[in-house]
Amino acid sequence: MSVTIKDVAKLANVAPSTVSRVIADSPRISEQTKQKVRDAMEELGYYPNFIARSLASRSTHVLGLVMPGSADVVFQNPFFSNVLQGLSESAHEKKYALQMTTGKKESEIYNSVVEMVQGRRVDGIILLNSHINDKIMKYLLSTDFPFVVIGKPYENLDQITHVDNDNILAAREATEYLLTLNHKKIAFIGGSLNLVVTIDRLLGYDIALRQAGITLNSQYVIHEEFLQEGGREAISELLKLSEPPTALVVADDLMALGVLKKLDEYGVLVPKDLSIVSFNNVLFTEMSKPPLTSVDINIFDLGYEAAKNLIRKIENPDEPIRRIIIPHQIVERSSCKEYRSN
Amino acid sequence: MSVTIKDVAKLANVAPSTVSRVIADSPRISEQTKQKVRDAMEELGYYPNFIARSLASRSTHVLGLVMPGSADVVFQNPFFSNVLQGLSESAHEKKYALQMTTGKKESEIYNSVVEMVQGRRVDGIILLNSHINDKIMKYLLSTDFPFVVIGKPYENLDQITHVDNDNILAAREATEYLLTLNHKKIAFIGGSLNLVVTIDRLLGYDIALRQAGITLNSQYVIHEEFLQEGGREAISELLKLSEPPTALVVADDLMALGVLKKLDEYGVLVPKDLSIVSFNNVLFTEMSKPPLTSVDINIFDLGYEAAKNLIRKIENPDEPIRRIIIPHQIVERSSCKEYRSN
DNA sequence: TTGTAGGCGTTATCAG
C-alpha cells in the first residue's frame, strides 16, 4: 500500500533498523548513510506511520482534552476557545497532537476518559472545569496516568499538577477595588458552588469585605450558572431587596453581560447607579455598553502552561508535582464609578 | 505491562483470536464462549489497545480537524466553538475521536495535514474556513483521502463533499429585509474577499440590490477581517461619505458588535439613524445594545453534519459526493427600523 | 465454531 520503512531500506541499501535510526536522528549513524537514507525517503515520498511507531514505542504523542458535556453551556463561553488556543499552540510547539473527548452526561465523559487511558490512545490528559467530587480526577490519580488540571483541584492539591490563577486574591482585589471606590453594599454573583473557581472567588470576596469590617450579607450572594441567562435571573432578586447593592462582583464576563442587559431593562444605569467588576476579560468586555472592568486572568496562558507542563510530565516521569499560578490584573474600563451617598 | 488479549485468552481458555472476535462481536462465536470471554475481560479489567487495533485494522477512528492558525482571530469567534460543539457531538455519537491540528503559518498547517494523512493518524479530515486557492484542499483531493469542508470550496465544487449554508440566498434575504424596510442606501461590510463566505454574501447582497433596481455603489462595500476591530475601522470610512448609508449588511456578528461600538462613539443611534443586520446569530447577539437582528445559520448543525457525513464517507468509500445545505433564518431583534426620508 | 500463524510498520535489543 503506502511506502514503508522497508522500501526505503531497500532503495538505500541498508537495513530497516538503520532507516529507523535515521528517522530518530540517532547520533550513531554516519552522516553519509544518513544522507543516503534521506535521499531515498525523499525519492519515495516516505512518511513514518505514526500508529506503528506508537505501538512500538508505547507513546502516542497525543494529549487528551476532556471537555465539558457537549450540550454544556460552558462550551459557549469564550473562555473555552481561549484555553484551547493556548493548549493548541503549546502542544503544537512540542509536536504533540490534541485530541478531545466529550459526552453528554458525566458518566459518559468518565467512560471516554477510561477508554482513552486504558486504550493507550493518549500520553496524558488535561482536565478542565475542576469541581467538587470529581470522579475523573480520582480515577486518574489512582492509575497515576500523567494529567494536569486547569483550575484548582478540590482535593489532593499536593498530588496534582495544576495551572490556576490565584482566584482568591483576584476576587479580593476586585472587591477591594470597589471598596476603594467607596462602595459598601457589594453583592457577589457567581456560578455553581460545585466549581472550585466559584468557591475561591467567593472566598476572596468575603475576605475583602471582612478586612473592611463589613459583614457578609447572605442576600447579597447569588449563584447561577456561568452563562448570561443566569446573570439575568440573578439581578431581579437583588433589585428587589430593601437595600439593594451599589456594586457587583460578577464571577464571569458572560454572566456580567447578561446582568448588563437585565439592568438596562430595569432602567438601572451602569456605572451611575451600579458598578460592576467581572472576571476573565474576554474579547467582548470592551465591546459591551459600557465596557466592562474585568479581571484579566490570562486564559491563553492557562492553556499554554497546562499543555507545556503535561508534556514535561510525560517526558520525564520524575517531574515533581507543580502548582503553576498565572498572574492576573484588573483591567479598568467604564463599568465602575465612585459611590456617593447623597 | 497492561493486560492484553492474550491474558484474557489464557484465563478464558480460548485462543487470542477468539477473544478478538468477541470484541468485534462476531456472529460466528457461540454465546457461551462469548460470555466466558467477557467474564474474563471483566475480571482482568481488560481494555483493547486502540493503537494496536488501529495498526492491524488500518483505521484509527479519529477525525482530524484543521484549525485556523493558532494566532488567528477566527479562533476568537464564537462561530468556532459552535461548530466544534456540533462536530464533537456527532463524532462522539459514532464513537469517533476528534483530533485538532494547528500551525501559525499556512505552510505549517499544510505540513500538519500532510503528516496526519500520510502518517495515518486519522481516518478523515474536516476543513474549516474555505478560501480561494486552498492548497490543503488540493492536496487532499489529489490523494483522495476522505474529507469534508465546512463552507463552500472555491473550486471543484462537484468533487468535494461540503456542508454549507446557502449564503447567497441568505445575504439576499437579509438585504431584501432591509429593502422592505424602505432602505435604499445599504452598505455591505464583510471580511476578506479570499474567503468564499464573503464572496457569497457579497453576491447575495448585490443580487438583491439589482433586483430592486439599485446599482451597487462601490463606496458602500467594505472588507475587513472577521473581527470586531475590523468592523470598527470600516465604519468611519462609511460615515465620511457625502451620502452615508441608512442601513448595513454586516457579514459577521462579531464585526457587527464592533460596528455598534464605533457608531456609539460617533453618536449614531441604532436603529434610529442606521439599521443593521448581521450574520451567524451567535450567543451575544441578543445581549448587545441594541440586540442584533441576525441571520441564524445554525452553526451547530454545520459541524454536526460535517462530522456525520465524513464518517459516512470513511465507512463507505462508495458514498457519493454530497452538498449539504443547512437552512438559515432571519432572527429579528431591535437593530433595524423602517426608513423615513424626511 | 474455534485455533494457528502471519502480518500491520515501527522500535529496541542484541550482536558484530
Place this chain on the structure above:
DNA sequence: CTGATAACGCCTACAA
C-alpha cells in the same frame, strides 16, 4: 556504526 531479530497488541485468512 550497522544488521538481524524479536517484540508492540491486535486482526484475519486459512486450517481444522
